[in-house]
Amino acid sequence: MNVLLLAYAMLALAIVSEVTGSAFLVKSEGFTKLGPSLLVVVFYVVSFYLLSQVIKTIPLGIAYAIWGGVGIVLTALVGFFVFKQTLDLPALIGIGMIVGGVIVMNVFSNSIGH
Template sequence: MKFYIYLFIAICLETAGTSLLPMTKEFTKWKPTILFFALFFAALYSLTKAIRAIPIGIAYAIWSGIGIVLISLSGYFLYKQKLDIPAIIGIVFIIIGVLIINIFSKTAGH
């Protein structure tokens, strides 16, 4: 279970970093740029802890899936970016995929 905590931390750190990307103004604003890289470094470090027990493919699938959902929410709330119906349906399928991996996969590192 602790390895899933590391994965959750990695996902949150990566999502926070990615959410800062527009604020970096293509890495020309140094404060958000430094914070972006620090968050990504910490996220990758947490991911290395998670993959001690969770196969890398499973960890990355979960990371990517949850990250897409969180970044979509971040874009909606922070940057007022809208999602159309096909995008929302696609995100729902991603959530379903992450749930299938976690509930049914024997390789998910449970």
């Protein structure tokens, strides 16, 4: 399997793990509920482990920007659809800018080494 493709697959799993951990962070109610609190830790550890493997192939700045940017967008979507939290126009514009930044990095940057 292509090393870069594997790195991106691990990055996707790292993002999903971080977003899942963040969702359980809401359910932990300030770390007062043991089960969700433990799941927060487990998913965050998995996320950071995978991210640590990704940066062996993808430069740190690029990997972290994608991880953080896509994580923010997905976390906002989970908040909206799962927890019924609202997003106003400035929030949607900001999310759009984050998505745009990730796209620009992936399409136009030579730092990634496509």
